[in-house]
Amino acid sequence: MSEPTTSEPGTRAARRAASAQRILKAAQAEFGEHGLEGTTVRAIAQRAGVDPSLVIQHYGSKSDLFAIAVRLPGESTGDDLTGHLFDVLDVRLSEPPPETRALVRSMLTAPEATQAMRDFLNERIANLARASDRDDAELRAALTVSSILGLTVARHFLKLDALATEISGEQIETVLRPWLTAALGDGSSDGGATGTGPDA
Amino acid sequence: MSEPTTSEPGTRAARRAASAQRILKAAQAEFGEHGLEGTTVRAIAQRAGVDPSLVIQHYGSKSDLFAIAVRLPGESTGDDLTGHLFDVLDVRLSEPPPETRALVRSMLTAPEATQAMRDFLNERIANLARASDRDDAELRAALTVSSILGLTVARHFLKLDALATEISGEQIETVLRPWLTAALGDGSSDGGATGTGPDA
DNA sequence: ATGCTCGCTCAACAGTTGTAGAGTCAAATT
DNA sequence: AATTTGACTCTACAACTGTTGAGCGAGCAT
Numbered sequence: 001m002s003e004p005t006t007s008e009p010g011t012r013a014a015r016r017a018a019s020a021q022r023i024l025k026a027a028q029a030e031f032g033e034h035g036l037e038g039t040t041v042r043a044i045a046q047r048a049g050v051d052p053s054l055v056i057q058h059y060g061s062k063s064d065l066f067a068i069a070v071r072l073p074g075e076s077t078g079d080d081l082t083g084h085l086f087d088v089l090d091v092r093l094s095e096p097p098p099e100t101r102a103l104v105r106s107m108l109t110a111p112e113a114t115q116a117m118r119d120f121l122n123e124r125i126a127n128l129a130r131a132s133d134r135d136d137a138e139l140r141a142a143l144t145v146s147s148i149l150g151l152t153v154a155r156h157f158l159k160l161d162a163l164a165t166e167i168s169g170e171q172i173e174t175v176l177r178p179w180l181t182a183a184l185g186d187g188s189s190d191g192g193a194t195g196t197g198p199d200a
Numbered sequence: 201m202s203e204p205t206t207s208e209p210g211t212r213a214a215r216r217a218a219s220a221q222r223i224l225k226a227a228q229a230e231f232g233e234h235g236l237e238g239t240t241v242r243a244i245a246q247r248a249g250v251d252p253s254l255v256i257q258h259y260g261s262k263s264d265l266f267a268i269a270v271r272l273p274g275e276s277t278g279d280d281l282t283g284h285l286f287d288v289l290d291v292r293l294s295e296p297p298p299e300t301r302a303l304v305r306s307m308l309t310a311p312e313a314t315q316a317m318r319d320f321l322n323e324r325i326a327n328l329a330r331a332s333d334r335d336d337a338e339l340r341a342a343l344t345v346s347s348i349l350g351l352t353v354a355r356h357f358l359k360l361d362a363l364a365t366e367i368s369g370e371q372i373e374t375v376l377r378p379w380l381t382a383a384l385g386d387g388s389s390d391g392g393a394t395g396t397g398p399d400a
Numbered sequence: 401a402t403g404c405t406c407g408c409t410c411a412a413c414a415g416t417t418g419t420a421g422a423g424t425c426a427a428a429t430t
Numbered sequence: 431a432a433t434t435t436g437a438c439t440c441t442a443c444a445a446c447t448g449t450t451g452a453g454c455g456a457g458c459a460t
Contacts (some may be wrong), residue, residue, distance in 0.1 A: 012427060016437060035309040037237045041418060051439050056419060105308050108357055109235040118358045125362050139375055142362035143351065150350020151343065157308055158318045162325050162342035175339055182382075212457060216407060241448060251409050256449060 020058050023048045025098070027055075027069045032101030036066050036110040063112070070103045070116065095165075096156055104152065121145055144180050151176070220258050223248045225298070227255075227269045232301030236266050236310040263312070270303045270316065295365075296356055304352065321345055344380050351376070 026047035030039040041062050045052040059065035096104065106113035128141035151172070155163040163172070226247035230239040241262050245252040259265035296304065306313035328341035351372070355363040363372070 012435095012437070019437080035237075037235075038309050040416080042416090053419075053421095053440085054438060057438085062418065108305050108307070108353070109238050109309050114358060118360060121354065121358065122361050125360065129362075136371075136375060138362045139371065142354065142360055143347075143372070143376060143379070146350040146354040146360075146363070147343075147347040148350070149354060150346040150348070153308070153353065154321065154342065154346040154349060158314060158321065160318060160325065160342055160346075161322050162329075162338045163346070171336075171339065172343075175336060176343060179343070212405095212407070219407080240446085242446090253410085253449075253451095254408060257408080262448065 019048075019050060019054070023050065023055055023058055024065075024069060027059075027065050028098035028102050031066060031069055032098055032105055034105070036062075036106040036113065066102070066106075066110070067112065069099065070106075070113065071099050096152065101156070104157065121149065147180065219248070219250060219254070223250065223255055223258055224265075224269060227259075227265050228298035228302050231266060231269055232298055232305055234305070236262075236306040236313065266302070266306075266310070267312065269299065270306075270313065271299050296352065301356070304357065321349065347376075347380065 023044065027039075027044045030044050030047060033039070034043075041055050042052045044065075045055050048055070055065065056062075059068060103113055103117060107117040108114070125138065125141045125145050128144060129138040132140070134140065151163070154160045155165075155172075159165075223244065227239075227244045230244050230247060233239070234243075241255050242252045244265075245255050248255070255265065256262075259268060303313055303317060307317040308314070325338065325341045325345050328344060329338040332340070334340065351363070354360045355365075355372075359365075
């Protein structure tokens with residue numbers, strides 16, 4: 001009686017949206033652990049506590065769900081994507097968000113993920129290179145971004161001993177940041193360590 | 201009449217060995233392109249020009265074949281493994297060997313490959329760190345190795361624009377090597393460059 | 401030449417996969 | 431209260447997976 005008719009979030013449509021979200025979260029987690037090919041629709045459904053066919057009903061297909069779970073960028077300039085890899089570096093390196101985990105996990109085996117990662121990193125490199133006037137700026141930017149990628153993989157996916165989750169923290173940033181900034185701006189044969197002057 | 205009895209490589213056993221090798225090469229190529237889960241025994245067989253069941257007859261199972269195709273190190277100190285990742289850096293960065301491709305491709309999705317990669321890189325880091333006396337030597341070694349890993353992934357698997365196969369060559373090494381050596385030996389806040397003394 | 405050996409293929413199976421369609425039951429509408 | 435809606439589950443299917451065992455046919459020893 002109290003509420004109008006159609007599209008107001010009441011109980012049935014809200015529950016449906018909640019289901020969709022639960023499925024999406026489950027999918028991100030599962031994709032992030034086992035990759036696109038490694039995760040089954042049934043596993044996602046079980047994790048979300050629903051029937052496998054409901055997953056399809058909601059998202060059309062496993063591939064579509066993956067694309068959404070990973071937020072494949074269309075061709076945007078990357079406004080909210082500016083973080084994605086770099087807040088893993090800039091802010092603090094604790095744990096990558098689920099979407100990033102899902103994307104990185106599949107980037108070597110799923111063509112869609114490879115393409116998405118390639119696009120993302122290419123753009124990131126171009127942005128970085130644009131800030132420098134060196135002639136090898138692009139190569140240096142690529143090396144920088146590659147290093148960050150390697151660090152993410154080594155730390156959060158391979159879980160190397162020296163980069164264990166608890167051991168490091170911001171110690172990594174302390175060592176890495178001047179390294180990277182030097183690599184971007186400073187030449188190899190040039191003399192001065194002209195970094196931004198990090199605290200001792 | 202001319203030849204003895206049993207194990208001399210004549211025509212039938214030699215052909216068998218040749219088949220085994222052809223299967224192995226096909227497996228490495230296929231694993232290197234699509235990863236462990238992404239490649240089917242049938243695809244390997246077709247590439248080798250044999251029946252799928254022969255693949256199993258030769259190598260027992262798909263997992264066993266993968267382990268051999270990737271040469272999972274048991275616990276050895278890594279004598280011939282010293283190359284594997286570093287000759288991709290040191291010698292010249294053209295194309296990783298098939299075994300490396302197969303291993304890297306699956307390292308994020310196949311637990312066996314993850315473990316193998318982890319072991320390999322951990323040991324590599326330990327070796328590198330042992331050559332320095334800094335207290336953060338291990339962390340710096342890990343960062344160095346991670347960078348190389350990231351570069352390999354970005355260049356040969358993601359095929360980033362700025363690291364395209366033809367564009368770079370040894371230019372990458374020119375830029376990267378002093379960068380890495382500096383990162384290993386030289387501190388950001390410390391004054392003295394007490395490293396091994398890079399040329400130029 | 402004859403019988404045996406054995407590298408290889410054929411056919412098949414049991415399990416798993418993504419996905420479609422019919423059916424169910426509670427909630428919303430009248 | 432009766433009816434319709436629609437979110438969800440059940441059942442099923444066709445395709446594909448790794449793997450097995452029987453059988454074929456060429457190479458070997460006698």
